[in-house]
Amino acid sequence: MSGLQSALEPAGEQAAGIHGLFWLMMLVCGAMYLLVLGGVAWTLWRAFRRRRPASEPTIDPPDIGLNRGMLGWAGLIVVGLTVLITASFLVERNIAAARARDALEVRVTGHQWWWRIEYRDPRTGGWIETANELHLPLGRTTRVALGSADVIHSFWVPNIAQKLDVIPGRINLLDLTPTRPGWFRGQCAEFCGVQHAHMAFDVKVDAPEDFERWLAGQAKAAAIPADPVAARGQQVVTGGQCAMCHTIRGTPSTGRAGPDLTHFGSRRSVAAGTLTMSRGAVQGWIAQPQALKPGTMMPPVALSGPDADAASRYLMELQ
Incomplete structure (x- = not known):
């Protein structure tokens, strides 16, 4: 089974937002980490530079309370956390706002260990059922209603969107808006039994006209074999x-x-x-x-x- 599977190569609007948030967190946390290491190194350098002979008595420095250095560190932490919280809020709001009125409706049900996939037929309003292979139209939002027939699973296509738990007795909604055609790999991301590792699925992003042809073909009954x-x-x-x-x-x-x-x-x-x-x-x-x-x-x-x-x-x- 082949197909791109990497959260670092986004091919969907939702994944792109999460990807940007990931690198912002890496930048802010990495900068804070380097500043802490720099402060530790500077403190050690000063301590060794001012080391006194063993015979010389030591005098404890006076307690002067908060100084400008401590206030500066506190300010950096507050600014960093504010940036991350604000960015996280904006990304989550954009993901929630992706739900369009003309979204394609798809139902996905997790089983041990396979996926039942059903598409709303735009012509009849009925459902067209397939399994273990999800097709999506390029540039159009697909609203996936996730349910489980047995235990807790987790639906994840790293290149296109965030993961979401699939819980028995509950329907969770996930929007997928692919921005690049091709084959991608999805999987269950929640341990669900001994064959959890073998609960994957292919995802094909097609041009809208190709997707419509594929869906019309899936709506047909099985052909009578001539051979x-x-x-x-x-x-x-x-x-x-x-x-x-x-x-x-x-x-x-x-x-x-x-x-x-x-x-x-x-x-x-x-x-x-x-x-x-x-x-x-x-x-x-x-x-x-x-x-x-x-x-x-x-x-x-x-x-x-x-x-x-x-x-x-x-x-x-x-x-």
């Missing part, structure tokens, strides 16, 4: 164990326990970023999910060699 091997694979997938947990629109598969597979083959990864999408990865995941992602809710599916080949070919054709 006889893939047709056999459709029978295996939709008439067997897979149909109990997965939905493939336009087929008898209507399960809700696992990810929607209607356009599974168009995604870049298998099992929430655990494996790169390929027929071999799909076959391995179907046969031995516990060997690849121990603790996952996906049960092993025992298929013969020809059936496994047919099922993987069918799933890869779900574009």
